[in-house]
Amino acid sequence: MKEQGYLALVLHSHLPFVRHPEAEHFLEERWFFEALTETYLPLLERLQRLANDKVPFRLTMSFTPTLLAMFSDLFLQSRYVRHIESLIELAEKEIWRTRWQPPFHRLALLYHHRFTTARQLFVDVYRRNLTQPFRELADRGVLEPIASCATHGFLPLMDYQRVAVRAQVLLGVQAFEQAFGRRPVGLWLPECGYHPEHDRILKEAGVRYFLADAHGILFGSPRPKYGVYAPVFCKSGIAAFGRDLESSKSVWSAIEGYPGDFDYREFYRDIGFDLDHDYVRPYINGDGTRVNTGIKYYRITGKTDDKQPYDPDRALEKASVHAANFMFNREKQFEYLRSCMDRAPLVVSPYDTELLGHWWFEGPDWLELLIRKVHFDQKTFRLISPMDYLQLHTRNQVVQPCMSSWGYQGYNEVWLNGSNDWLYRHLHKMVERMVELAKQHPHAAGLRRRALNQLARELVLAQASDWAFILKTQTHTAYAYRRIRDHLHRFSHLSDAITRNAVDEAWLAELEATDNLFPFLDYRLYAPTNGA
Amino acid sequence: MVKDPWWLYAYWEIQPAVEREVRNQLAPGEFSGLQSVLRVYDVTGREFPRQAANAWFDTPLSGLANNWYIHVNAPNHSFVAEIGLLTKASRFLALARSNQVTTPRFGPSEEIDEEWMTTEEDYWKLFGVTAGVGMGSSPSGLKELMERKLFSPGAFSPGLFSPVKRPQAQPFWLAVDTELIVYGATDPKAAVTVQGQAIKPKADGTFSVRMALPEGTQTIPVEATSPDGQETRTISPAVTRQTEPQKAEGRKQQAAGSRQKAETSQ
Numbered sequence: 001m002k003e004q005g006y007l008a009l010v011l012h013s014h015l016p017f018v019r020h021p022e023a024e025h026f027l028e029e030r031w032f033f034e035a036l037t038e039t040y041l042p043l044l045e046r047l048q049r050l051a052n053d054k055v056p057f058r059l060t061m062s063f064t065p066t067l068l069a070m071f072s073d074l075f076l077q078s079r080y081v082r083h084i085e086s087l088i089e090l091a092e093k094e095i096w097r098t099r100w101q102p103p104f105h106r107l108a109l110l111y112h113h114r115f116t117t118a119r120q121l122f123v124d125v126y127r128r129n130l131t132q133p134f135r136e137l138a139d140r141g142v143l144e145p146i147a148s149c150a151t152h153g154f155l156p157l158m159d160y161q162r163v164a165v166r167a168q169v170l171l172g173v174q175a176f177e178q179a180f181g182r183r184p185v186g187l188w189l190p191e192c193g194y195h196p197e198h199d200r201i202l203k204e205a206g207v208r209y210f211l212a213d214a215h216g217i218l219f220g221s222p223r224p225k226y227g228v229y230a231p232v233f234c235k236s237g238i239a240a241f242g243r244d245l246e247s248s249k250s251v252w253s254a255i256e257g258y259p260g261d262f263d264y265r266e267f268y269r270d271i272g273f274d275l276d277h278d279y280v281r282p283y284i285n286g287d288g289t290r291v292n293t294g295i296k297y298y299r300i301t302g303k304t305d306d307k308q309p310y311d312p313d314r315a316l317e318k319a320s321v322h323a324a325n326f327m328f329n330r331e332k333q334f335e336y337l338r339s340c341m342d343r344a345p346l347v348v349s350p351y352d353t354e355l356l357g358h359w360w361f362e363g364p365d366w367l368e369l370l371i372r373k374v375h376f377d378q379k380t381f382r383l384i385s386p387m388d389y390l391q392l393h394t395r396n397q398v399v400q401p402c403m404s405s406w407g408y409q410g411y412n413e414v415w416l417n418g419s420n421d422w423l424y425r426h427l428h429k430m431v432e433r434m435v436e437l438a439k440q441h442p443h444a445a446g447l448r449r450r451a452l453n454q455l456a457r458e459l460v461l462a463q464a465s466d467w468a469f470i471l472k473t474q475t476h477t478a479y480a481y482r483r484i485r486d487h488l489h490r491f492s493h494l495s496d497a498i499t500r501n502a503v504d505e506a507w508l509a510e511l512e513a514t515d516n517l518f519p520f521l522d523y524r525l526y527a528p529t530n531g532a
Numbered sequence: 533m534v535k536d537p538w539w540l541y542a543y544w545e546i547q548p549a550v551e552r553e554v555r556n557q558l559a560p561g562e563f564s565g566l567q568s569v570l571r572v573y574d575v576t577g578r579e580f581p582r583q584a585a586n587a588w589f590d591t592p593l594s595g596l597a598n599n600w601y602i603h604v605n606a607p608n609h610s611f612v613a614e615i616g617l618l619t620k621a622s623r624f625l626a627l628a629r630s631n632q633v634t635t636p637r638f639g640p641s642e643e644i645d646e647e648w649m650t651t652e653e654d655y656w657k658l659f660g661v662t663a664g665v666g667m668g669s670s671p672s673g674l675k676e677l678m679e680r681k682l683f684s685p686g687a688f689s690p691g692l693f694s695p696v697k698r699p700q701a702q703p704f705w706l707a708v709d710t711e712l713i714v715y716g717a718t719d720p721k722a723a724v725t726v727q728g729q730a731i732k733p734k735a736d737g738t739f740s741v742r743m744a745l746p747e748g749t750q751t752i753p754v755e756a757t758s759p760d761g762q763e764t765r766t767i768s769p770a771v772t773r774q775t776e777p778q779k780a781e782g783r784k785q786q787a788a789g790s791r792q793k794a795e796t797s798q
Contacts, residue, residue, distance in 0.1 A: 096729075096741045097744050098743075099729070100746055101746055160631055213685060214685070218659055219638065219641065222643035223644050225645070225650040227659060228662050244662050246661055276711065279711075333661065340657050402637045403534065410536075412534060412535050412536060413535055416535050
């Protein structure tokens with residue numbers, strides 16, 4: 001029996017570019033280390049296991065250039081090794097410390113095993129650069145990698161200066177090509193932030209599709225016949241896929257969704273906070289502030305502060321139940337949709353990759369179990385990528401999607417409100433300056449060329465939507481302020497120096513060594529000759 | 533800039549020279565009652581300023597503001613704003629004009645494609661499935677949900693996700709735990725075990741283990757075997773932890789009484 005529908009699982013992988021060689025320890029670098037330990041390494045392990053077991057599946061993953069840059073950065077690679085070795089040491093101490101507490105002792109052994117596995121995979125198997133194993137999974141045909149914007153800039157708020165939108169997109173595609181050795185077929189718009197006509201820019205970049213939030217498609221014009229259950233073509237010919245909220249809810253919802261289950265690991269009980277300060281001090285942030293170590297001993301238990309020890313067997317059982325539940329719900333969904341549609345529906349379920357593992361510890365296991373069950377336990381649907389669906393259904397309705405995002409309230413509010421609106425006059429000014437200078441120096445060479453390229457780097461780093469987001473959510477705001485200030489200041493200083501023809505080579509070299517992503521960046525992106 | 537279907541955001545910076553020049557155009561009598569305003573033009577379907585706007589409205593600004601949120605309350609419309617001075621006699625002198633923006637739609641389009649025909653019922657059926665309100669919900673119910681803005685776009689998105697953390701507000705509390713450090717020294721090349729588990733002495737022959745100490749008694753035999761394997765030495769300290777029930781004094785003593793009971797029954 002032929003399948004009734006298709007499920008496209010899409011994982012969006014992103015981290016802002018955080019790299020601080022000037023400090024011995026830097027708190028925000030831990031974001032990257034945690035993501036490697038808790039999300040990317042466990043995910044790779046499971047995806048490769050599936051591929052080796054010859055379980056057929058298709059998974060789509062987007063990669064931002066900032067994350068790819070960090071994967072390949074030698075300095076961060078060795079910092080990670082230092083980090084994971086320190087965690088291994090801590091886990092060894094924990095094995096001793098919990099010797100008289102069997103439920104915790106067991107977990108200490110488990111963490112020790114996870115950390116040593118992570119180190120072994122990272123150093124010996126993947127040779128410290130995670131781009132390689134992802135690329136290999138793509139070559140094996142189980143992964144469809146897609147691109148994302150240079151520094152995850154939020155495009156709808158950049159529309160005022162389309163040249164800036166274009167630069168974010170083109171740089172993102174270039175970075176992808178460098179890492180994966182092929183053109184990306186799709187592009188993940190940061191925060192699913194779509195603005196009309198940006199699809200034309202995607203077309204120029206050679207990208208075939210993007211994803212939008214449900215209402216971006218549902219409120220599109222004319223009305224989409226298949227809702228979000230089939231892609232639509234923009235007038236430019238680029239396809240837009242809409243997010244299915246039904247499948248999102250069961251995973252994303254912190255209250256009703258799977259991750260909140262009482263058997264799963266409690267995020268907020270970490271030994272970095274729970275244990276004696278002297279004991280944990282060598283393993284937390286350099287200045288002694290308590291941070292998460294990743295060693296957590298409790299399960300959510302309930303709406304109570306009295307948390308019970310985590311039971312990994314029960315948690316894995318639950319993950320299996322939830323995988324079966326997700327699959328069952330999709331089957332019911334496809335059966336219903338099939339009765340409303342005259343073609344096989346596509347359900348698109350995008351998630352932040354970090355949800356699996358970092359926020360929801362059991363996530364990667366859930367995913368692996370889901371993929372196995374989809375293949376072995378049912379025949380109603382199978383996993384595909386958005387591109388696969390386009391190849392099965394070449395004819396689709398032409399609809400103009402509306403401006404939208406998957407941020408809270410569905411539009412631009414998260415990145416434009418009292419906490420962060422002041423940013424934009426600065427960002428717009430910077431783009432203005434950049435365009436001016438790029439036009440003034442169409443054939444720069446030597447030092448000036450280097451300076452102009454670095455200027456563009458500072459610009460895109462300032463444009464990262466992460467800063468506005470952090471200011472809105474009020475966590476790590478000091479860091480966001482610092483980054484904005486740093487990039488604004490470096491830009492301003494550098495643009496002055498270029499104008500006065502007085503670029504200090506030593507200072508420039510320092511900048512190039514610190515903000516060192518996009519070695520291939522060409523400042524002339526900001527002076528397009530064919531009009532953007 | 534557009535914030536959502538109902539709100540715009542504007543920022544500005546006026547050069548003093550420009551402001552002076554415009555003010556010079558004012559008649560002496562016009563200074564009293566002069567206001568700073570944002571004039572917002574609805575230019576949907578128009579080529580402004582060549583063609584006149586469909587409508588406009590003024591928002592008075594407080595003197596030193598350099599940015600403003602404008603409530604246009606009109607999805608799928610285009611706008612241009614001008615910042616300027618408004619005299620008491622309603623003469624408007626513009627200082628600067630903005631770029632044009634268009635608010636997004638909120639709600640289904642009125643346009644239906646003949647080739648990809650869809651009925652109201654079909655549309656809302658599929659809307660319902662994705663809105664997560666379940667399959668088979670009534671189309672009219674969904675439409676109402678949406679019109680009353682109960683359908684929240686950006687629902688179940690990462691911006692909202694973080695594991696649920698219980699708020700800290702709770703009555704006065706105290707938590708205490710104990711750990712034990714067992715440490716010693718021997719020949720650096722000796723083989724040492726603590727309760728049967730091997731531990732490697734440091735280069736100077738010292739060793740140390742730190743363990744959580746639960747209720748009850750622990751006997752901790754520490755055994756060292758000489759490098760040539762011929763001799764052993766064993767020392768076995770015994771440690772007991774016995775916690776008395778928690779005492780609470782002061783305001784909430786009644787409530788603490790019951791907690792106390794819970795402690796002792798452990």
